[in-house]
Structure formats: C-alpha cells, structure tokens
Amino acid sequence: MTISLPASTLSSRRAPLADPREQLARLEASTAGRASFQETLRATGWPDLTPASLEIFQINLGKLCNMTCRHCHVDAGPDRSDAMMARETVDACLRALDQTSAHTVDITGGAPELHPEFRYLVDAAHARGKHVIDRCNLSVLLLQRNAGLAEWLAEREVEIVASLPHYRQRSTDAQRGDGAFEKSIAALRLLNTVGYGHGNPRRVLSLMTNPAGAFLAAPQSSAESEWKTALHRDFGITFDRLLALNNMPISRFLEWLIESDNLDSYMSRLIDSFNPGAVSGVMCRNTLSVSWDGRLFDCDFNQMLDLDAETAVGAMTIETFDVDVWQKRSVVTRAHCFGCTAGAGSSCGGSTT
C-alpha cells in the first residue's frame, strides 16, 4: 500500500516505536492466539535453539547512515551519530575474536564506512587472516569523503554485500528513496571497475535483495540468474551472487506494516510459511552479534529489539566475552524470528535452505 511516512528515523521523531518494548508489544498483540516461535520449534523437534560452531563475528559499528530507508530494521539515519562504537570497544571485539575460530568478520551498521574506526577494524581483521564482509548501502561509496574506498576495500579482499532491493528502479526507489537506484548503479559500476563481481574469489560482490513490501523474498537461485541477466543487459553490471532476505517486522518496517494495515497479514504469512527445514541454517546459530556499545546478541535483529543474549552468567559484554560460556547458551526467540524461518529461510547469508 502506498502510504506517506516521513523519511526520518523513529528516534528523531520520538515515535513510540523507537522503543523496542513497544515493538515487541505490537508483535505479541499481532500474533496472539498463534503458537509462539519456541512452541513451533518444539513441535518440529527443536527443544531449544542451540548454537552450532561460531563462524561469524558480526560487528555493528553504529546507527549512523547517509540514507533513511523505509524498511530499515536498525532505525539508522544521518542523525544517529548518538550510537557509534568507541575505539576501546573495537579493540575488545578484536580480543574476543582472537578467542574464537570464527572465520568471518561481518561489519555492519548503519553505514559502517562512515565510522571513523572502520578502516582500522578492516585492517585488523584482514591482518588476522579473516574473511571480512562490508555490508554496504552502495551510495556511501560515492560520497566525496569516501573517494578511493572501493579500491582500498578491493586491496584488502573485503567481500561487499550490497543492498539492492530490485534490479529495476521502481521497487528500489520505493524502499530506499528517490534516486537510490541511480546511485546504486553508479556504485556497482565503480565496484566492477576496481575488480569486484567478475568471479574473482578475492573480489566478491554479493547483492542482497529484500522485498519492497509485505511479502516473502524471491527464490534465491532462480532470481540470481534473472538478476545477472537483467543487470548485465540493462547496465553492463556483473556480480557474483544474490542473497535473498525476508524483511523483519521490526523498527521502521514494522512502522510501515502498521501504518499500511499489513501487520497482521504479514505475521500470518510468516507463521504460515514456517519451514522446519530452514531452522538449522539460521544465522543466530553460528553468529555472534556485537552492538555499538559492546553488548552481545544472538543476531542483529535481536540487537535492535534489545533482546540481549542469555548465557549462564546472564547478559555478557564484549569485554567479558568467554567463548565457552557463549557456546552453551540457548538463542532468545520472539515472534519476529518467524521471519528467518519463512519460505526458503532467511539470514544475513541469504536463504537457509
């Protein structure tokens, strides 16, 4: 439904939904009378959602972003310099990383490239031999202050996971704002020019698509070939892989669901599309998520809902991180988790089936 929501953060508007407790209350009300996520898991043979081996260290540097997308689950925006990771916390992340055998450091935000410690963190993770992922909104690469950043990332073999809702303009601009598609195309051309997206495993360009509305993500593998054909035909752009992600009913996407009267039907769609085969691959099982202020979460979505990870010693911080204690926890779940198990499954790495 076309509705006019302000292109600004919930936080700047002091909207009630800026409070994660309000978001959780709306989700709970919307799913009243349905089996909870935990009950649904138990009915399919998962008494508890327990960790697999820790593979991904996902560090959220903060909420500052040059864009204000309508679906943002982080409530990021240009006014969010209030939430930025301190250098000491970045160093604590690196010390914690050294306790683990995680092979990937996944850097997110906001637009992580706007953070003053971004290059420091990339260099430190790269020097440790980790696979580094930059979750990039594309337009940030075109900012004057980031001139040369694409080449810099290529030299460090950083994988770019770039958000692009659709390979055509209308749906992309509807979600990310007028002009976003054009800038995305310019940034993708820049990445192609510096060697990304041509099949070189040291210059991987992944695109992440999420639906521009209250429906599930497209099937990843068939969509990938359509996207490759269309982007090459229309713009001469190449990329390596497509990741399909369902929208999570939190933060600004939750606001849109409520305002467009889609919340109940979207939650029903997620619950009715529960796929037991998608559970084992959900990201909370192999990921540690660190917030800008050093708290630890099972995933970036729980982070935005203030659902701290629960370990035997309670909520842990990156300064007190203990990998053995971490691995013995159970994942904290709520109704939004149906977003990761709907259809083909959904995670920061795309489909889980």
Place this chain on the structure above:
Amino acid sequence: MSDHYYAPEHLKAFGSIAEGAPELGKKFFEYYSAVFAPGALTEREKALIALAVAHTVQCPYCIDAYTTESLQKGADLEQMTEAVHVACAIRGGASLVHGMQMKEHAEKVGM
C-alpha cells in the same frame, strides 16, 4: 454461510473443496503444485502467466493470490502491469479478430 459472493476467506479455505471428492481433489492439487514447480519456465514466469490469466478469467481470488506470488517470485509492478496488458491485448484482439467473420459475412451478403 457468507451473505455475498467472492468471500475473501474462501481463498484460504480452498483446500477444503476436496472434501466432496477427495481423490479428485488430491489429484487436482498435486497437479496444480507440479504445474507451478520450476521447469522450462521459471517460477516467476509462471506466476506472471497465472496473473495474466487471472485477469482474463476475472477471478478475484487468483488476482490477489498471483499478485502476491508474482511479487514473491521477484517481479515488480511494471512487469506485472505489462503481464495484465498482455491479457488485455489478447482479450481485445480475440474480439476484434472475430470481426473477420463479420467482415466476410457482410461482404458475402452485401452488394
């Protein structure tokens, strides 16, 4: 019982149509699933065809269902609108091409 035709809840309950003829229902729904599985055509292409046909047969259930399905298979509004125009063109063309019969008959009986 609903007091109007085309009740939206009928779509969700469609599977219960099998109650009156379980074997036929089972065969129909198995066939239906097989038709929409990826094959020589992608799921997105099949969803767009279904959307166009839904407009031709003017089925409101199918229009809702295959609008969502087309979006979920990765189509966008422009692609879906073009699919509906294909249906529209064929419907209009089908009327107009019958005009050939009219024309031929008129020529036969006219002076």
